[in-house]
Amino acid sequence: MPSIRNHKGRFSGIKSVKKITKLIVDRVQQNTKNNNRVSDHSYATFCNPVTPTEDITASTLTDDDLTYIPPDLVPLSHCRLVTELDTLANQLKSCRECTIPLHLHDAKGVRCYGLTGIVYIICKNSSCQTLNRIKLGKVHFGREKKGVGIFDVNTKAATGMIHAGIGETQLNNFLSSLNVHCIDAKTLKIRENEAGSxxxxxxxxxxxxxxxxxxxxxxxxxxxxxxxxxxxxxxxxxxxxxxxxxxxxxxxxxxxxxxxxxxxxxxxxxxxxxxxxxxxxxxxxxxxxxxxxxxxxxxxxxxxxxxxxxxxxxxxxxxxxxxxxxxxxxxxxxxxxxxxxxxxxxxxxxDRNHIKHSIISKLHELKPKHKELTGMVCDAIVKNFTYVVNQNVDNPSGIEDGLRASIKHIFGEHENCKETWCGYLKDKDSYIHSNLPRGKDLSSSQLRCDLEKLFIQKMVPQSKKLSNLGSSQANESFNNLIALKAPKTKHFSTSSSLNYRVSSAVLQKNEGYNYISELNTSIGLSPGNETLSRGNKLNKKREGNKNRFKSKQGKINNVNFSKRNVYKKQQWLKSKKGEHTTVRSVIILILTERLEDFATIDIEEIPAIPQADPLPLQT
The missing domain is CATH 3.30.420 (Nucleotidyltransferase; domain 5)
Incomplete structure (x- = not known):
């Protein structure tokens, strides 16, 4: 029997060649299986080039490979997959080699690619027996148009992750709870970079x-x-x-x-x-x-x-x-x-709000010094200051007169007040303060001295600045939007993820919720009917909230809502204080009874030691 050469060119027997060949095939299949478990798309734009050991994977197979069945297929009942019904129906119409329709119950299994996958079905025609690869969703391609393509649903999942303000862990936790196939972290990062740029x-x-x-x-x-x-x-x-x-x-x-x-x-x-x-x-x-x-x-x-x-x-x-x-x-x-x-x-x-919060913080610093400076009084002082600033735009002299009059007003001096805002000048006999305790004037001279230092000595010289205040409320609102896209409890800043999420917040602020559909169109994906419907619904809701909050009734409702929250908090604190008082009273009562019992004991006479019971004798 003639000898043949092995893979190194040496002469060897048939058994040795078969053994070495089998070892090489096993290693290639094992490497292929491990690589496919790590990444859904080894052919993607941003991935490393395909190594020679990956030449037999399904992601690099062409239509000429009609018989190869990947070893890592899973049964159809393994998990749920996102499927586009129209795409699936069009592929099941007929075999790619003959005209016989295909059926899912003839499937050999499915190979998962992120949220979706490819179903392998062999044609039932005995003369055909072609292996058909049925994609469960639409695909698009990167710079190099090779492989099975990039599934659209995986790119949209990365976009939705940015839009919803969650990360890979939260997304896969949600998918796994639905028994939907999870996306590998590396694959999700590649798709995030695709949409983020x-x-x-x-x-x-x-x-x-x-x-x-x-x-x-x-x-x-x-x-x-x-x-x-x-x-x-x-x-x-x-x-x-x-x-x-x-x-x-x-x-x-x-x-x-x-x-x-x-x-x-x-x-x-x-x-x-x-x-x-x-x-x-x-x-x-x-x-x-x-x-x-x-x-x-x-x-x-x-x-x-x-x-x-x-x-x-x-x-x-x-x-x-x-x-x-x-x-x-x-x-x-x-x-x-x-x-x-x-x-x-x-x-x-x-900024108007920063000035207001500065006044509030300074009033809270004065609270421990003055018993009369309660929360209700602080709110009244801040409210009067806000009215003075808002009613005297570009009027520094009006700011100065208003600040002086507002301090005197709460202490019962109305000679500098105006009928446009002071109720005392309209009805001197029955007037009471609507925002002070029991409607009475304040009387503390020390409190008045401190308030004059704060408003007259410090604020009056800044009347020109106070007469021309702006607002950065839109920036504060945008900061909250960024906190929704990139929560402060999560760390996104060591990669490109934070930049993508900030850009997402900018587009949502400027363009509305339909920016997702425009993004899909720019990438080459379908805008999505439900995506457009949801975006239009949220845009309409946002516009309604904006108009409602700007109206007078909306502002009144907002103030009343804040007052109700403050009242509930006060009632809760009172109830807690009552509970502590009740517990303290019970403890004092118990201790008093114990002391009374102790007082009845005669401590001058030493009591006799009682006789001990004799122990039983053991027999």
């Missing part, structure tokens, strides 16, 4: 479009030469809750929102850590090629002025004229921007 581009275009609208709206308004330009508000949020003393967030987001449009015209993100770079540094190797998002190495507090300066400078370089910048009283970023842009005529405007 488009999200960032669309967010930039949306900001540019609304910036032009803001400029157009500002030019149509009546403006003086000193106030020509757009008015914007700015605020910053961090992705970690501050403890009140320590602020060490690894990321921060700052935004600029136009006054007339209420839309985001620019935003910046600062990230001080990158997971890939940190892991490579810990191993002592160079990091692999990636899109590093780290762009900050300073403190968390220093992020805000740096981002504000960059955004204002970008607008100035684009030729946008800025008239007013609304923000909190921290003017570090504004002063730095003014030094870099000496020709700019922009002015720093304080």
């Amino acid at each position: 488009v999200l960032e581009n669309q967010a930039i275009m949306s900001q540019q479009r609304h910036l032009q609208m803001e400029i157009l709206n500002s030019t149509t308004e009546d403006q003086t030469e000193s106030r020509s330009g757009i008015c914007i508000s700015t605020d910053t949020c961090w992705q970690k809750k501050g403890s009140g003393r320590s602020y060490n967030s690894l990321s921060g987001v700052s935004t600029l929102i136009g006054k007339t449009t209420g839309k985001v015209v620019n935003h910046k993100v600062r990230i001080s850590n990158c997971r890939i770079c940190e892991r490579a540094k810990g191993r002592g190797i160079l990091p692999r090629q990636h899109k590093c998002r780290k762009n900050w190495s300073g403190s968390a507090k220093g992020m805000e002025p740096d981002m504000v300066v960059e955004m204002l400078k970008e607008l100035d370089e684009e030729g946008v004229i800025l008239s007013e910048v609304v923000g909190d009283d921290d003017s570090t970023g504004f002063d730095r921007a003014k030094r870099l842009m000496p020709n700019s005529k922009m002015e720093k405007i304080s």
Whole structure:
């Protein structure tokens, strides 16, 4: 019998060749099985090139491979899969080689790819016996059109994960509870990058479009030469809750929102850590090629002025004229921007809500010193201050007179009051205060002295600033939206995920909930009927809430709702205080009874020791 050569070219017997060949085939199948378990799509755009050991996988098979059945198929009853019925029905019409219809009960199994998969069905025609691969959903392709394609539902799942503000763990926990096949973390990250890059581009275009609208709206308004330009508000949020003393967030987001449009015209993100770079540094190797998002190495507090300066400078370089910048009283970023842009005529405007909260905090500091300064009195003082500021816009002298009159008003002096807001001047005999305890005037001279120091000595000199306040409420609302997309209890800032989620929040703020359908169209996917329906429903709901909250009745309902919450809290505290009082009374009563019993004992006479019972004798 002639000898043949083995795989190394050496002469060997038939048994040795068969043994070595079988070993090679087993290793290839084992590697193929493990690789397919790790990633659903080894052919994707951002994946590494396919290695030679993966040449026999189903993801690289062509239509000429009519008999190969993958070893990792699972039965149809293994789990639930997302299926597009029209796509499935069209493929089951006939075999790809003959015209005989296909049936699911002839399936050999299904190979899962994320939320969906491919069903392998052999044609029942005895003369055909073709292996048909039935895709359960639509697919699209990346840069290289090869393989079975990228399933649309997996890309939409990554988009929905960003939109809903959840991560891979939460998504797969939800899917597994429904017995739906889970998506591998690496596959989900690839699909997230696919959708996220488009999200960032669309967010930039949306900001540019609304910036032009803001400029157009500002030019149509009546403006003086000193106030020509757009008015914007700015605020910053961090992705970690501050403890009140320590602020060490690894990321921060700052935004600029136009006054007339209420839309985001620019935003910046600062990230001080990158997971890939940190892991490579810990191993002592160079990091692999990636899109590093780290762009900050300073403190968390220093992020805000740096981002504000960059955004204002970008607008100035684009030729946008800025008239007013609304923000909190921290003017570090504004002063730095003014030094870099000496020709700019922009002015720093304080935020109305920050001023109000500053007054509230100072009143709470005075509470321990004055028994008369209750919560009801604090609310009345803040309410009067708000009325004075809102009714005297661009009127510094009115601010000064109003602050002096409001302090005297609550202490029963009405010579500086006006009939437009003081009820005492309208009915002196029966007038009582509607927002003070028992409707009576305040009487503490020390409290009056402290209030005059706060409002007359400190606030009156700032009357010009108080007469021209702005609002950054739109920025605060946007910060809450970012907190929904990227919760502070989760860590997304060491990868590109935070940037994608901020871009998602920008699009939702500017374009509404239908931005998801527009994103799908840009990627090359179907917009989705239910996606459009849900987006239209939420847009209609948001517009209704906006109009309701702006109305007078809506504001009254909001105030009443706040009062009810305060009343419930007070009642709860009273009930808890009553419980503590009851327990204390019971303890005192028990101790008193014990003391009375103890008082009846004669402590002068020593009692005799009682006789002990004799022990029984053991026999």
